[in-house]
Amino acid sequence: MLATRALSVLGKRAISTSVCLRGGHGVAKVEPYTLPAYFDRTENPLPDIRFVQELSAEQKSLKEKEKGSWASLSNDEKIALYRISFCKSYAEMHKGTGEWKSIVAGMLFFCGFTGFIVLWQRKFVYGDVPHTFADEYKEKELQRMLDMRINPVEGFSSNWDYENKQWKK
Amino acid sequence: MRGLLAKKLKFHLPIAFALSIVVAAAFKYTVTEPRKQAYADFYKQYDAMKEFNAMKEAGIFESVRPSGE
Numbered sequence: 001m002l003a004t005r006a007l008s009v010l011g012k013r014a015i016s017t018s019v020c021l022r023g024g025h026g027v028a029k030v031e032p033y034t035l036p037a038y039f040d041r042t043e044n045p046l047p048d049i050r051f052v053q054e055l056s057a058e059q060k061s062l063k064e065k066e067k068g069s070w071a072s073l074s075n076d077e078k079i080a081l082y083r084i085s086f087c088k089s090y091a092e093m094h095k096g097t098g099e100w101k102s103i104v105a106g107m108l109f110f111c112g113f114t115g116f117i118v119l120w121q122r123k124f125v126y127g128d129v130p131h132t133f134a135d136e137y138k139e140k141e142l143q144r145m146l147d148m149r150i151n152p153v154e155g156f157s158s159n160w161d162y163e164n165k166q167w168k169k
Numbered sequence: 170m171r172g173l174l175a176k177k178l179k180f181h182l183p184i185a186f187a188l189s190i191v192v193a194a195a196f197k198y199t200v201t202e203p204r205k206q207a208y209a210d211f212y213k214q215y216d217a218m219k220e221f222n223a224m225k226e227a228g229i230f231e232s233v234r235p236s237g238e
Binding site for chain 1: 204208211220223224227228
């Protein structure tokens with residue numbers, strides 16, 4: 001008693017759309033996403049509902065004809081009936097979209113953009129490299145490695161001719 | 170679908186073994202044997218004292234300095 005009084009405060013519309021706690025005359029509002037849906041998927045070959053829900057007059061007469069013998073249907077009528085029930089054929093479903101081309105293009109574009117950022121960084125952000133990268137220093141490093149006979153069998157020093165003081169031909 | 174793994178194994182396992190053995194043999198005879206030979210040849214003609222003196226004169230050691238200093 002008190003509940004219905006409280007509900008009447010909300011307004012008539014509220015009562016008709018919300019579930020009534022007593023008696024059960026109220027019906028819950030049906031959300032569209034709760035109804036059976038149509039979708040094209042290989043795993044679910046026969047969806048719960050037909051693709052075309054509101055049939056035109058022509059389609060209705062076709063559906064009536066379908067109730068008779070199917071041999072009397074022409075090929076075009078059979079295709080029309082298929083398109084009423086289904087949106088895409090299996091071939092259309094499985095066809096690739098070519099989306100990968102856009103994706104690869106976007107990827108490469110942003111890789112190139114990153115290159116610009118790296119170049120800018122190299123010029124404007126980083127300071128000088130250490131003095132050990134200078135050419136004279138590197139030459140001294142090389143000479144010291146040869147003096148120490150680094151990898152004399154198959155590696156570095158094996159390419160140096162110690163008698164003639166030059167790289168082996 | 171029954172025995173699918175067994176069927177595939179029967180086909181792929183001998184191939185896997187054969188390929189592995191081939192690769193191992195190829196590596197042995199193209200890499201390790203020449204390398205062993207290279208080391209053997211190097212040390213056959215190796216004069217340790219001569220090399221040591223050359224290194225000493227180059228000045229890389231800390232315990233023994235070149236004869237000049």
